[in-house]
Amino acid sequence: xxxxxxxxxxxxxxxxxxxxxxxxxxxxxxxxxxxxxxxxxxxxxxxxxxxxxxxxxxxxxxxxxxxxxxxxxxxxxxxxxxxxxxxxxxxxxxxxxxxxxxxxxxxxxxxxxxxxxxxxxxxxxxxxxxxxxxxxxxxxxxxxxxxxxxxxxxxxxxxxxxxxxxxxxxxxxxxxxxxxxxxxxxxxxxxxxxxxxxxxxxxxxxxxxxxxxxxxxxxxxxxxxxxxxxxxxxxxxxxxxxxxxxxxxxxxxxxxxxxxxxxxxxxxxxxxxxxxxxxxxxxxx
Numbered sequence: 001x002x003x004x005x006x007x008x009x010x011x012x013x014x015x016x017x018x019x020x021x022x023x024x025x026x027x028x029x030x031x032x033x034x035x036x037x038x039x040x041x042x043x044x045x046x047x048x049x050x051x052x053x054x055x056x057x058x059x060x061x062x063x064x065x066x067x068x069x070x071x072x073x074x075x076x077x078x079x080x081x082x083x084x085x086x087x088x089x090x091x092x093x094x095x096x097x098x099x100x101x102x103x104x105x106x107x108x109x110x111x112x113x114x115x116x117x118x119x120x121x122x123x124x125x126x127x128x129x130x131x132x133x134x135x136x137x138x139x140x141x142x143x144x145x146x147x148x149x150x151x152x153x154x155x156x157x158x159x160x161x162x163x164x165x166x167x168x169x170x171x172x173x174x175x176x177x178x179x180x181x182x183x184x185x186x187x188x189x190x191x192x193x194x195x196x197x198x199x200x201x202x203x204x205x206x207x208x209x210x211x212x213x214x215x216x217x218x219x220x221x222x223x224x225x226x227x228x229x230x231x232x233x234x235x236x237x238x239x240x241x242x243x244x245x246x247x248x249x250x251x252x253x254x255x256x257x258x259x260x261x262x263x264x265x266x267x268x269x270x271x272x273x274x275x276x277x278x279x280x281x282x283x284x285x
Contacts, residue, residue, distance in 0.1 A: 001044070001045070002042055002043065002044045003042070003043050003112055003115055003116055004040055004041065004042040004043075005040070005041050005108045005111050005112050005115075006038055006039075006040055006108070007038045007039040007040065007041055007093075007101075007104035007105050007107065007108035007137075008034040008035055008036065008037065008038035008104060008140070008281060009034065009035040009037055009038050009093055009099040009100065009101065009104065009166065009278075010032055010033075010034055010099055010100030010103065010104055010133055010136065010137055010243075010244075011032065011033050011034070011035055011099060011164060011166070011243045011244075011250055011280075012030050012031070012032055012098075012212060012243045012244050013031045013032070013033055013207055013210075013241070013243075013250075013252070014030060014031045014190055014207055014210030014211060014212065014241070015028065015029075015030040015211075015212045015213060015214060015243075015244065016028065016029040016030065016187050016188065016189055016190055016210065016211065016213055017182060017184075017185055017187050017213040017214065018186065018187055018188070018189050019185060019186055020185045021148070025132075025148040026148065026179060026185065027146070027147060027148065028132070028145060028146065028147070028148065028149065029144070029145075029146055029189040029190045030144070030145050030146075030190075031142075031143075031144050031155065031190065031193070031207075031210070032136050032142065032143055032144070032145055032155075033142045033155070033158070033280045033281070033282070033283075034140060034141070034142070034280070034281045034282065035099075035164050035166065035276075035278040035279070035280060035281065036278040036279045036280075036281055037092065037093070037166065037276045037278040038092060038093060038101075038104060039055070039089060039090060039091050039092050039093055039101060039104065039105055039108070040089075040090040040092075040108075041072065041087060041088070041089050041090070041105060041108040041109060041112055042087070042088045042090070043085045043086065043087050043088075043112050043113075043116055044085065044086050045084060045085065045086075045116075046084050046085055046086040047084055048084055049073065049076055049077070049082055049083055049084065049085055049087070050085075050086050050087065051070065051072055051073055051086075051087045051088075051089065052086075052087070052088050052089070053088075053089045053091055054088060054089070054090050054091070055089070055090040055091040055092055056091070056092060057091040057092055057093060057094055057095065058089075058091045060091070060094065060095030060096075060172075061089070061091060061095060071102045071103070071105055071106040071109075071130060071131070072087060072089060072105050072106060072108075072109045073087075073109075074106070074130060075106040075107075075109035075110050075113070075130055075134075076109050076110075076113050078110070078122040078126050078127070078130075079113055079114075079117065079119045079122060080119060081117065081119060083113050083116065083117050083119075085112075085113065085116060087109065087112075089105060094168050094170070094172075094248070094274050095172060096172035096173055096174065096175075097168045097172070097173070097246075097247060097248040097274075098173065098175075098218075098242065098243045098244030098245045098246045098247060098248045099166065099243050099244060099248045100133045100137055100244065102131070103130070103131050103133035103134045103137045104133075104137045106130045106131065106134050106137070107134055107137035107138040107140070110122065110127065110134075110138060111138070124150065128148070128149065128150055131149075132148050132149030133149060133244075134149075135149055135150060135152060136149065136152055139152055140282075141154065141155070141281075141282045142154070142155035142158055142280070142281075142282050142283070143155050144190070144193055153193075155193070156193050156194050156195055156196050156197055157195075157196040157197065157283075158197055158203060158280060158282070158283035159197055159198070159199055159200045159202075159203055159254075159283060160283045161254070161255045161256065161279065161283065162200055162203065162252065162253070162254060162255070162279070162280045162283055163252075163253045163254075163255055163256040163258070163259035163277060163278065163279045163280060164250045164251065164252060164253065164259060164277070164278055164279075164280060165232060165235070165237065165250065165251040165253065165259050165262050165263050165266065165275065165276070165277050166243075166248055166249075166250050166274075166275070166276045166277075166278070167228050167231065167232060167248065167249050167250075167251070167266060167270075167273055167274065167275050168228075168247055168248040168249075168273060168274040169222070169224040169225070169227070169228055169247055169270075169272075169273050170272055170273060170274060171222050171224055171247050172247075173218060173221060173222055173245060173246045173247045174245075175244075175245040177221060178214050178217050178218045178221065178245040178246065179214070179217075179245070181217035181218075181220055181221060182213065182214065182217050183216070183217070184213075187213050190210055191206070191209050191210070193206075194206065200254040203252075204238045204239050204252055207239055207241075207252070208239060211241075212241055212242050212243070212244075214242070214244070214245050214246065215241065215242040215246070218242060218245060218246035218247060219242075219246075222246065222247045224247070225242060225246055225247050225249060228247070228249045228273070229241070229242070229249050231266050231269065231270065232249060232250075232251035232262070232266070233251075235251065235261075235262035235265045235266050236251075236253075236258065236261075236262055237251025237252060237253060237262060238252060238253070238254075239251070239252040240252075248274075253277075256277065256278075256279050259277035259278070259279075260277045262277070263275050263276065263277035
């Protein structure tokens with residue numbers, strides 16, 4: 001019997017860095033959503049735990065498939081009884097791109113191993129050791145996250161049908177390098193979150209009050225991010241911003257048709273970029 005789970009891209013619609021703890025971890029205040037594009041993780045019973053990677057973005061993980069620090073393998077090994085499973089990761093999200101691909105894959109591994117072995121999910125503290133984004137990826141729904149990623153508050157209802165265009169200039173960006181280049185670590189938090197966003201205009205208007213505090217240092221390291229944001233604006237995105245620590249940026253659109261039109265325009269102009277249009281998952285209002 002084989003089981004397959006979806007690992008959607010995580011997008012930070014806004015990301016404020018509000019401080020840093022004594023242990024070096026940064027404090028965040030972020031509105032996170034998930035897009036209808038991502039990786040897939042499949043498992044079949046086997047004598048031992050093993051991982052292989054396929055898909056259009058598999059080359060980005062070629063060196064890390066058998067390493068003990070691979071996030072999928074680390075997630076599977078958090079369980080009390082190491083599972084005998086052959087895992088196959090169908091990789092569609094670029095590596096080191098600011099949309100939580102590794103964290104989404106780790107969360108998918110946790111869900112998959114729990115489902116196939118009947119074991120309880122590892123403790124929250126253990127899950128957090130995999131990375132700050134893994135808890136919200138495990139929750140898998142729009143949320144406001146705080147602390148170092150352990151505080152997850154369900155998000156206000158989003159307007160149904162809202163969509164994103166995700167664009168990456170094919171330049172990997174190290175998260176530690178971006179945080180190291182951050183000039184100010186004590187920044188104001190997000191504005192108060194409403195109970196619901198009745199319209200797309202309300203959502204985009206609220207987001208316009210926010211920012212991504214990592215965008216400026218990331219652009220200093222990868223100037224091409226500025227060109228990506230300009231392309232999204234020229235393609236008609238009411239709001240364009242970098243996600244996470246970059247270099248992937250998103251354009252926010254009222255519906256998938258508008259997003260797909262923008263995707264086609266950008267992809268035709270920049271054939272070397274990764275460009276994908278997708279709906280925001282879990283939007284219900």
